[in-house]
Amino acid sequence: MTHWTLVTGANRGLGLEFVRQLLADGARVVATCRHPGKATALNNLAAEHPGHLKVLPLDVGDARSRDELVREWPLAAGDDARIGVLINNAGVLHSGERFGTLTADTLDDSLRTNVTGPLLLTQALAPLLVDGARVANLSSQLGSIANTARFGTPSYAISKAAQNMATVQLAHALRERGIVVVALHPGWVQTDMGGAQASEVPEDSVAGLRKVIDGLGPDDSGRFLDWTGATLPW
Numbered sequence: 403m404t405h406w407t408l409v410t411g412a413n414r415g416l417g418l419e420f421v422r423q424l425l426a427d428g429a430r431v432v433a434t435c436r437h438p439g440k441a442t443a444l445n446n447l448a449a450e451h452p453g454h455l456k457v458l459p460l461d462v463g464d465a466r467s468r469d470e471l472v473r474e475w476p477l478a479a480g481d482d483a484r485i486g487v488l489i490n491n492a493g494v495l496h497s498g499e500r501f502g503t504l505t506a507d508t509l510d511d512s513l514r515t516n517v518t519g520p521l522l523l524t525q526a527l528a529p530l531l532v533d534g535a536r537v538a539n540l541s542s543q544l545g546s547i548a549n550t551a552r553f554g555t556p557s558y559a560i561s562k563a564a565q566n567m568a569t570v571q572l573a574h575a576l577r578e579r580g581i582v583v584v585a586l587h588p589g590w591v592q593t594d595m596g597g598a599q600a601s602e603v604p605e606d607s608v609a610g611l612r613k614v615i616d617g618l619g620p621d622d623s624g625r626f627l628d629w630t631g632a633t634l635p636w
């Protein structure tokens with residue numbers, strides 16, 4: 403049996419597409435989301451793939467929720483709770499921010515969800531990650547300091563830049579165990595976050611991201627890549 407793949411924010415958007423594609427390939431998936439009771443698409447998939455999909459609650463920004471997942475997952479898993487791939491996908495973008503009226507609220511929420519969440523979740527799940535596991539942190543080119551040429555979505559951009567540093571820190575912390583940690587930009591994708599005008603569809607973005615994740619080697623740990631495998635500047 404292959405080890406489990408855990409996906410956060412799996413009820414819609416790219417997270418849901420990851421779950422769909424992984425199940426289609428026969429993988430075993432732990433799909434986490436804030437409100438499993440309302441996650442109709444996930445629950446339908448769980449009925450279609452008995453034994454291969456577990457749906458568990460997780461608000462990545464909430465310490466108690468993270469603790470509960472780490473406690474509950476081994477009980478829900480049954481025989482073997484070890485995780486081979488962790489996809490830190492959940493993220494938030496507060497649009498409409500203007501310089502002059504910025505407040506702490508959107509900045510705090512972005513940091514909690516996009517930085518603290520994936521960093522502390524990975525730390526908490528580290529004992530369950532197999533040696534040689536892969537951790538994919540869904541980042542954004544908007545978090546690239548080198549590519550930032552104008553003011554825009556500051557809370558999101560700042561949080562993704564900080565998340566990139568968290569990726570590099572995790573890469574160093576887990577290197578001894580052969581665990582590869584990367585920051586991945588999915589492209590501009592048609593989801594609730596990306597909007598209908600986005601250039602990519604979730605199917606292609608996730609297929610590309612999965613190919614990148616599958617091809618990762620030890621030397622890739624701590625890198626910032628896009629869905630085509632190209633390296634992005636920090």
Ligand code: NDP
Nearest residue numbers: 411415416436461462492493540542590591593594595596
């Ligand atoms: P969506 O807005 O479509 O979906 C976001 C997902 O994250 C939802 O499942 C949402 O759950 C979940 N989420 C948000 N906050 C939390 C939280 N506190 N705890 C648990 N889950 C949470 O976004 P995408 O699918 O487009 O984005 C996925 C990732 O890709 C994000 O990290 C994003 O930053 C990144 N990305 C996306 C791009 C795009 O063009 N789409 C471009 C660059 C990066 P809920 O339904 O409960 O809100």
